[in-house]
Amino acid sequence: MSEHAKAPADEETTADETDEQAPVTTGAQSVVRALENAGAEYIFGVQGGAIMPVYDALYDSDLNHVTMAHEQGASHAADAYGIVTGKPGVCFATSGPGATNLVTGIADANMDSDPMIALTGQVPTEFVGNDAFQETDTVGITQPVTKESYFAADSDTVGDDVGEAFALADAGRQGPTLVDLPKDITQGETDVEPAEATTPDTYDVQEEADDEAVQEAAEALAAADRPVILSGGGVIKADASPALREFAMEYEIPVITTMPGIGSFPEDHELSLEWAGMHGTGYANMAISNTDCLLAIGTRFDDRLTGGVDSFAPDAEVIHVDIDPAEISKNIYADYPLIGDAREVLRQLFDAMPRAPDVDEWREQCQTWKDEYPMTYDTPDDEPLKPQYVVEKFSDMTPDDTIVCTGVGQHQMWASQFWEYTEPRTWVSSHGLGTMGYGVPAAIGAKLAAPDQEVVCFDGDGSFLMTVQGLSVAVREQLDITYVVLNNEAVGMVRQWQDGFYEGRRMASEYPWIPQFDKLAEAFGARGFRLEAQEDVEETIEAAREYDGPSVIDAHIDPGENVFPMVPSGGDNGKFALQEDHLEEL
Amino acid sequence: MTGGMPGPAPHDRMHPTGRRNKQGIRIDPEAEVTHEPRQAVLSALVKHKPGVLSEVSALFSRRQFNIESLTVGPTVDDDTARMTILIEEPEPGIDQAKKQLRKLVPVIEVTELDPTALRRELALIKVGGEKPDDVNAVAEMYDGQAVDASTDSVTVEITGSKQKIDAAVEAFKQFDVQEVVRTGAAALERGPTTLEKHD
Numbered sequence: 001m002s003e004h005a006k007a008p009a010d011e012e013t014t015a016d017e018t019d020e021q022a023p024v025t026t027g028a029q030s031v032v033r034a035l036e037n038a039g040a041e042y043i044f045g046v047q048g049g050a051i052m053p054v055y056d057a058l059y060d061s062d063l064n065h066v067t068m069a070h071e072q073g074a075s076h077a078a079d080a081y082g083i084v085t086g087k088p089g090v091c092f093a094t095s096g097p098g099a100t101n102l103v104t105g106i107a108d109a110n111m112d113s114d115p116m117i118a119l120t121g122q123v124p125t126e127f128v129g130n131d132a133f134q135e136t137d138t139v140g141i142t143q144p145v146t147k148e149s150y151f152a153a154d155s156d157t158v159g160d161d162v163g164e165a166f167a168l169a170d171a172g173r174q175g176p177t178l179v180d181l182p183k184d185i186t187q188g189e190t191d192v193e194p195a196e197a198t199t200p201d202t203y204d205v206q207e208e209a210d211d212e213a214v215q216e217a218a219e220a221l222a223a224a225d226r227p228v229i230l231s232g233g234g235v236i237k238a239d240a241s242p243a244l245r246e247f248a249m250e251y252e253i254p255v256i257t258t259m260p261g262i263g264s265f266p267e268d269h270e271l272s273l274e275w276a277g278m279h280g281t282g283y284a285n286m287a288i289s290n291t292d293c294l295l296a297i298g299t300r301f302d303d304r305l306t307g308g309v310d311s312f313a314p315d316a317e318v319i320h321v322d323i324d325p326a327e328i329s330k331n332i333y334a335d336y337p338l339i340g341d342a343r344e345v346l347r348q349l350f351d352a353m354p355r356a357p358d359v360d361e362w363r364e365q366c367q368t369w370k371d372e373y374p375m376t377y378d379t380p381d382d383e384p385l386k387p388q389y390v391v392e393k394f395s396d397m398t399p400d401d402t403i404v405c406t407g408v409g410q411h412q413m414w415a416s417q418f419w420e421y422t423e424p425r426t427w428v429s430s431h432g433l434g435t436m437g438y439g440v441p442a443a444i445g446a447k448l449a450a451p452d453q454e455v456v457c458f459d460g461d462g463s464f465l466m467t468v469q470g471l472s473v474a475v476r477e478q479l480d481i482t483y484v485v486l487n488n489e490a491v492g493m494v495r496q497w498q499d500g501f502y503e504g505r506r507m508a509s510e511y512p513w514i515p516q517f518d519k520l521a522e523a524f525g526a527r528g529f530r531l532e533a534q535e536d537v538e539e540t541i542e543a544a545r546e547y548d549g550p551s552v553i554d555a556h557i558d559p560g561e562n563v564f565p566m567v568p569s570g571g572d573n574g575k576f577a578l579q580e581d582h583l584e585e586l
Numbered sequence: 587m588t589g590g591m592p593g594p595a596p597h598d599r600m601h602p603t604g605r606r607n608k609q610g611i612r613i614d615p616e617a618e619v620t621h622e623p624r625q626a627v628l629s630a631l632v633k634h635k636p637g638v639l640s641e642v643s644a645l646f647s648r649r650q651f652n653i654e655s656l657t658v659g660p661t662v663d664d665d666t667a668r669m670t671i672l673i674e675e676p677e678p679g680i681d682q683a684k685k686q687l688r689k690l691v692p693v694i695e696v697t698e699l700d701p702t703a704l705r706r707e708l709a710l711i712k713v714g715g716e717k718p719d720d721v722n723a724v725a726e727m728y729d730g731q732a733v734d735a736s737t738d739s740v741t742v743e744i745t746g747s748k749q750k751i752d753a754a755v756e757a758f759k760q761f762d763v764q765e766v767v768r769t770g771a772a773a774l775e776r777g778p779t780t781l782e783k784h785d
Contacts, residue, residue, distance in 0.1 A: 143641055144648055148691040151637070168691070202633065202694050282593055290602050301610070314604030314612065326685040329678065332610035373593040564591050575596040582596055 024193055027152070028057035028186035030159030031119065031179075034194040035063060038166040040090050042448050044068050044077040044441075046101075048094020049134060050121030053186040055092075066448065066477060069469035071098050073441030075105020076467070079114045079176075080428045080445030084403060086239065088115040088169040088177075089445060095121045096134030099180075100141065104435055106176045107145040111432025112260055113237060115174035117166050118142075124184040125153075138180045147175040148200070152185045159194030167197045172205035173324040174237055205323065209338035209345045211352075217295075217319040217336035218352035224293030224317075226362045227253050230276070233260025233431070234298015234322060238342035241265070241424040244297070247346050251356040254366050256284045258299050259416060260431045266422040273366060274375075277305040278567045279413045282373025282576055285567065287366050288313055289574030293357075295349075297321040298342045301331035302432060303570070311572035321345045373565070373578070375417055384558040385534050387411065387486040391418040393537050394456060394484065397545070402454040403428060403446050407439035407463025410492035411485075413563040415458040426453075437466030440483070444470060447479045454545070456482045461514055462491040468520065474550035475525040482544045483521075483552045488559040489514050496562045500583045521552035531555040609678040621676030625654070627699040627773050628684060631781050633692040634660060634667040641690055642669060651675060651683045655707075655770030666694065668781075670773045695781050705773040709751045712741045714762030721761055728754040739764060 024030045031054055035043070043065045047055055058065055068074040071093040078089030093102045099120040109116040123132040139149040150165055152158040158181065165177040199205075221227055235244050241264045248255045248271055255265040257275045267274050276284035288294070294316040299305070306312040312332060320327075320334035321342055328337040338345050377388040391414050404419055405428040406412040412429060421427055428446050430438035443457035464485050474481055495509040518528030527547045531540045531554065544551040565576040568586055577583045605615040613619045632638050639658055646653045654672040661668050673683055680698065687696045710733070713721055721740045722732055730744035744754045748771060755766055 139637060140640065143637070144644055200691050203691055282591070286599065290600060306610075309608060309610045310606050312606060312610070314606055314615075315602040316604075316612075324689070326682070326689045328685075329610070330682060330685075333606070333612070333678075373591065376591055378590050574599060574601055577596065578591040578593050585596055 022060070023191060024159070025189060025191065026053065026057065026186065027155035027158040027181075027188045027190055028053040030155070030190060030192065030194050031162050031181065031186060032057040032061045032063065034159040034162035034166065034197065035090060036061065037194060038163060038197060039087065040166070042066060042081060043090045043092055044074040044081070044445065045092030046071050046074055046094070046098060048098045048121060050095035050123055050183045051092055051098070051119070051181070052121070053183060054119065054121070054181060066444070066473065068441065068444075069472050070467065071101030072104050072437065073444070073467055073470045073473070075102045075116070075118065076108065076435070076438050076441040077445030077448075078116050078118070079105055079109045079112075080405065080442035081449045082109070082115040082174070083428050084425050084446050084449035086115070086237070086425070088117045088166055088174075091116065091118050093118070093120050094134065095123055095138065096136050098134075099136055099138040103141060103145065104433075106142055106178065108430050108433040108435045108438065109176040110145045110147075112430070113174050113233060114176070115169045116176040117162075117169045118176060118178040119162065120178060120180050121186075122151075122180045122182040125182045126184070128182065138178070142178050145176070146178050149178040149180065151180045152182065155185050155188030155190040156192040158185050159192070160197075163194050163197030164200060167199045168203060171199045171203065173234070206325075206339050207341045207344050209321070209340035209348060211348070213336065213338055214345065214348045214352045217338055218349055219354060220317055220336060221253075221293055221295055221319060221349075222354050222357050224357050225359070226291045226365075227293040227295065227357050227359060228287050228291040229253050229255045230258065230288065230294055230296040230299055231255055231261040231264045232258045232297060232299025235261055235264040235342050236424045238298065238323070239424075240297070240341075240343035240346055243343050243346040243350070247350050250350065251353060252359060252363065253295070253357065254287060254363060256288055258302070258305050259429070261299065262416060262427040263421040263424045267420050268422055273370070275416065276573065278307070278569070279417065279563050279565065281375055281417070282565050282578065283366060283369035285565070285573040285576050286369045286373070289572070291316045293317050293319070295319045295321070296332075297346070298323070300327045303331075306331065307567045307573045308570045311574070377561075379534065385532060385537070385555060387414045387488075387555070387557040387561055388418045389534060390484065390486065390531075390537055390555050390557070391415050391458065394541055395419040397538070397541055398454055398456065401426060402456060403450060405429065405439050405443040405446055405455065405457040407459040407466075408434045408436045409460040409463055410488070410496065410563050411458050411460040411463070414486065436460075436463040439463055440467040440470035441473075443481045443483065444474055444477070444479060447481050448477070455480070456484060458484050458486060460492060461485055461487040461489060461511070461517070464517065465515075471521065471524040471526055471550060471552070478549055480548055481550045482541075483550065485517050485552065485554050486557050487514070487517065487554055488557050488561070490559060493563070499562070500580065501568070517552055517554035521550075527551040529553045609676070611678075621678060623652070623674050623676050624680070625672060625674050626680045627703060627705065627771065628671040628673060628687065628696060629699050629773060629781055630669045630671065630687055630696045631661070631694040632667050632669055633694065634665050635692065638667065638692045641692060642671075642687070645686055645690060646671070646673070646683070649683075649686060651679060657770045657772055659772070670771055672771055697781055699773050699775055703773050703775050705747055705771045706745055707748055707751050707769055707771050709744045709755065709766060709768045710741055711744065711755060711758050711763065712739055712765040713758055714764065715739045717761065721758075724757050724760075728757070730754065
């Protein structure tokens with residue numbers, strides 16, 4: 001998939017010979033060697049002046065480089081690659097605008113704890129601080145949104161910096177790291193191979209929780225009348241989904257996920273209440289409101305999940321499992337803090353449970369809520385196409401391991417509500433940062449991470465327009481991705497809030513003109529489809545799936561459709577609105 | 587028409603009786619419980635390298651911890667620097683500040699010092715040179731000394747607790763105070779306890 005033509009000599013090299021790597025001679029080669037040693041496969045990037053030495057070193061490497069259309073796309077593609085593989089995705093950009101364009105994707109990865117390493121070119125050391133051409137203080141700009149940002153100061157150690165940054169991105173609570181690479185450092189001569197990569201000596205990770213604390217938590221859970229498990233993104237990051245399933249099914253405790261936790265527990269299982277929060281299911285929000293013991297694993301209690309803190313699970317003792325001590329009692333006080341790796345602590349808890357809690361009545365109650373608040377939508381024949389129907393149909397037609405990527409907005413909520421997720425690492429979205437435009441490049445990263453799995457990207461018309469240039473990459477790399485634009489000719493989520501909370505004053509949320517996305521797709525060299533009628537949904541999806549390459553379905557949906565249920569910002573999870581007029585009552 | 591999902595309306599649903607406060611702590615629904623801010627002295631050993639000070643100060647600013655002073659200086663180990671940070675926060679905020687500090691990669695160790703810990707601050711106070719003897723007398727009252735004098739000015743050095751320096755600065759206002767500079771607190775635990783040997 002590498003785009004540049006390899007030198008002829010490379011192609012004639014036998015396998016035996018390629019095993020022996022040529023010694024490094026420059027800092028840039030050391031950088032590339034460190035990435036190779038770390039097991040990197042793909043780099044998503046954009047060329048530029050200050051990063052050129054590193055690209056030059058890539059010329060002789062087996063690493064696959066994917067040239068993105070914009071650095072923001074490079075960071076989102078790397079982020080998605082990290083989500084799907086569980087290993088840090090790699091992105092490159094040059095100094096100045098290249099680096100600042102990466103920032104959105106880095107901040108996105110930081111909010112969602114996605115493993116990623118960003119390497120940025122920098123002006124030569126002697127010019128740093130002089131406001132040189134394409135100079136920005138990349139370390140200063142990115143430090144608040146990375147686990148750590150490094151400034152490489154020596155050609156002999158630049159490979160070690162990259163190795164350490166890679167290891168750090170992957171270790172403990174995963175997240176993005178960055179190494180800023182001044183051009184003289186990468187161009188500089190060195191014969192020092194990167195040392196074996198380790199995390200910084202000041203970086204400690206506690207894998208197992210304190211046994212006594214585990215025991216106390218297990219007793220509390222076993223004694224609970226209305227226990228619920230809240231499974232966050234950390235469960236997926238720790239590859240703890242099997243352990244979670246085993247635990248929940250053994251002790252028959254209902255499971256709610258957060259949005260990033262989607263896929264950690266199969267939504268078709270009777271214990272699943274799907275996900276809670278602002279647009280979560282009514283039954284999940286009722287259960288989380290009324291639980292008396294909340295086992296929360298790998299979640300940071302984001303405000304979109306909790307709503308108002310005062311009314312969040314107000315009767316619950318909270319057992320909080322997290323690998324990051326700084327998340328414990330940050331937003332919601334933990335009665336039982338368990339610091340450790342989700343998989344390890346679930347195993348510890350499994351063994352420590354004195355008995356299963358007596359929850360027959362509680363599970364019946366949860367079932368009642370499922371019956372009372374089903375996820376439904378109207379599909380009268382005379383109405384325009386419903387977005388929920390498109391998502392649901394697509395879900396029905398595709399294998400369980402299909403990866404769903406999204407942008408941010410109403411379409412993202414419908415994609416998470418009406419698709420049935422059963423496997424971890426099949427839901428690739430921008431949660432904490434809420435980055436419109438995430439979808440197009442994310443799908444590229446996801447497809448390269450899992451070439452044998454089907455990849456569909458739901459996007460909104462607003463979100464799609466923000467990174468549509470990424471289609472050129474999907475076409476060039478011949479990636480079999482189906483993009484579905486749920487097109488309501490508006491920034492729908494903003495419009496929904498304007499209708500709900502701003503007296504319908506639709507300022508800057510509706511598009512008087514929007515491109516024809518099917519034709520735009522064709523211009524990029526992708527296959528385009530226009531979808532307007534419900535009866536054409538199945539056929540259009542089938543045609544797009546059959547096309548071997550990127551395709552775009554421009555689905556013109558009912559512009560009046562909004563996302564429900566809805567807990568207004570800062571509201572009480574138990575008082576979700578099921579329709580527009582409920583919002584007025586809250 | 588949109589939404590139109592079935593199910594009881596918001597106020598017709600089963601609802602719990604409990605409540606949490608702003609810190610997410612379960613409280614008596616009838617009582618209003620707030621944590622009063624208090625002052626805490628955090629002492630941190632950090633890697634002595636460029637960028638660490640900005641990393642630490644940026645943390646306090648972006649997480650809106652109320653910081654009173656921050657001092658940094660080298661230690662006996664060339665690779666390690668020590669920071670003393672005075673913050674004023676409710677109890678949960680102090681805990682959170684410690685945890686966030688520990689999470690920074692260049693931070694080696696963080697502890698909150700005992701309220702009885704030794705705390706010293708240094709101030710240089712420049713006043714007009716009209717009454718050098720009176721200035722000296724006031725300086726002596728605060729165990730300070732004049733460290734520079736010219737025909738137009740006297741500069742006095744005072745070391746001590748924050749309260750002592752506050753009082754000294756106040757006392758010098760009887761003269762023509764031209765400039766004051768204060769270092770912020772440096773602090774160490776009393777007795778044999780050190781940061782590495784903190785329990």
